[in-house]
Amino acid sequence: MKPTEQIESTLDHVNMYSTPSDLKITDIRFTDIYGAPMHCSLMKIYTNSELVGFGEVRDAASKTYALMVKDRILGENPCNIDKIFRRIKQFGWHGRQSGGVCGIEVALWDIAGKAYGIPVYQMLGGKFRDKIRMYCDTDIDPHLSGVEAGQRVKQRLEKGYTLVKFDLGIGLLADVEGALCAPLGFLDQMKAYPPEVLFHSRATDEASRALRNKVYDLHNIAHPFTGIRITEKGLDYLEQYAAEVRSAVGYHVPLAIDHIGHIGVEDCIKLAQRLDKYTFAWLEDLVPWQYTDQYVHISRACQTPICTGEDIYLKENFLPLLQSRGVSVIHPDILTCGGILECKKIGDLAQDYEVAMAIHMAESPIACMAAVHTAAATENFLALEFHSEDVPWWSDLVCGLPHPIVQQGYIAVPDTPGLGIKALNDDVIAEHIHPGIPGQWEATEAWNNEWSHDRLWS
Template sequence: MTKNFSRRSFMSKGAAGAVGLSLFANFANDLFAAVQKQSLYSAPSDLQITDVKCAYIRGGHSLFVKVYSNQDIVGHGEAVDATPGTYHLVKMMGERIKGNNPLNMHRIFEDVRRRGFFEGAQSGMYVATLTAIETALWDMAGKALNMPVYQLLGGKFRDNIRVYMDTALYQSSLPSPQDFADAATEAVNMGMTAVKFDLDQANDPNKYDKYNWTASPGELQRMYDQVAAAREAVGPNIDICCDMHGRYDLTTGMKVANMLEPLNLMWLEEPIPAENLEAYRLIAESTSTPICTGENLYLAHPFRRLLEIGGADIIMPDLQKAGGLGEAQRIANLANLYYVPFAPHMVASYLGAMASSHVCASVPNFMILEWQIYFHKNPMFKEIVDFEGEMVVDGHIPLSNKPGIGVEINEEGLRKYADENVPFFA
């Protein structure tokens, strides 16, 4: 059912007669202009998926998908990390969802997940790829219904999404305590109220050897000195969190968590690998430092067990690989039953950041979202997307009220950085 308006028919039907025509003209012109701005697509119930195409950057570690429809509405989605080599997986999933109405995104997600039970649909590349496609379906649905994604998720609790600055002060460069202090100060000067640092350092000369996950006394002292310098530089009212990237053992995790208690961290992130949730419980029970994990957990299932046993004080699923925006909201709502804060991991582009923001706005227990210093220092991250306004203001992402996610893939900009070994949106 297609809307069909013309200025002549509108005017002839709108005026009662020749006398009133001149008085009605201005009103009619304004109303006609407003009508023309509305979507002229056919009914949402007639919407169908026609194709799924993709592109990659960062050596395949960032996947961008575009879902196409019979009404010229395109949905955009993104996945990270578990994405190298997934081109044919995208195409396979695309074939499986063609002809479906994207407004049935939960059913489509469940159909693709169930069909992949013996293809790896429990985690990893399969779920990360499905995440990008599911996100694009939410974007398409919002555009079709002329609503922002947060509204489709049930509405919003907040208009601005607080973020912490990942300083990207990678330990591979052997940063000094002064480097930590300077990076923390820089972030605060940019309007941030929270910062994050990495503590794992593969080439630390104090390591026992490159395979031993136990931190030596020299490593422990280095970690403490670095974080203490950052705390002294920014004072007690700025949140500091530290990431160990799952590269230590249980003993070291406990030692570091207890050692850093006087520095009042917002959290200690992934001191040990993600697989052993019971070991996380032991660390969480041993310290007053909040323990945060979840970026390497997929779907809601492992979060259930993690929360049941008290394995984390804060959860941080990565919304660009955990299963999509619907699954992210389910994870957050599950955590809310245990009064556990929701603080998503985010290493994607501004498309992924805004997609995550819609989920963060839609749940009561949102704490803070990750933000990257590279948004400010690497021009690629502004070139590969189209958006309006400022990315971040005073340490917060202003939530988009545009239909869908509110951020689009800039195909021309993305092409400059695309992985040459993979077809580009083909």
């Protein structure tokens, strides 16, 4: 092939709506949906061409985290992803507070891939795998027995999943007399004001605000400060529950455990030691991720892998857990950890400490596909969470991907440009607008001229 023919062949794969170096960000808009499986703020970043990038704010977070930095990115070339992220990353923080900057970062990768005509994973250095193992999160009614829970997990395996996660913790003990010890009346208050109130309510009347404040006060008490203990009866119950699930499923399939509850490190260790014999894939978020010394204590006291990380922002904040050998598995979320590139950096950092990376994901197909590309490009990747197996319209939110997106427990890594999503299905999105948050891709000009002297040094 002649040189000119090679150039023409290459250009055939480049989206020439506009020369990439001429692209500018012109707008950012949102639509809030609910039930996929939780509240999600879907994002579009517009450019001075026909290219639009798809992003998303972290599940159960506010789009305000993204709106507040809109004026910092208007007029910038969206292909300068790292430059833009470094400008706005000071406005992110742990948990949901980084959802805005991470969602923007994802949308920028989508635009850049579309501009150059290549998938995101290729811009990260290529892929290690052609399909991504999904692990299925399994919400289980706390009133079900371990036998019934095991059958529910078994149904996941019958759909092709090769790793499943289920909840096993103090939520199962709420109605078991004598299973929990806590300050009198505290557990009754916890049941009377469940955290779901925060996800459903957007009312602004005084009574609703008072209710939300009550929920915040109760459920934002960190593990060492609740005073909740598991009694021997409670430990017996949870161990029996684990045995029944394993009996239904068998020991040949990895099972991970989540939502153990806000209990102190001593009871975490007692429970972990009881569960060691059941060969679980990992125990997740036993204590707040910041408590490095407690993670070290737990890891040394049991033989089950310990996992955390979905609420950690930026790679340097994973370092204490890795250096101390406090975890065997890290679990970043694309929409909290810093986005696509930061997640790959986190995975590479963990690999230096012989630690595997699973990826947390409880969002729409947008965040899912961002995680898919990162997982494809990261060698020590283990499995990507899927929290929407029971949401029949989840795959319908987007166009251009296989349907359903998850097939036999895997997602095929797309070779199409950007994230691989050709369009969002506005008709389906319109059917699932979050109650109390009306509007679909409404104008956001009110945020165009926010300004402050953002520099963090003199």
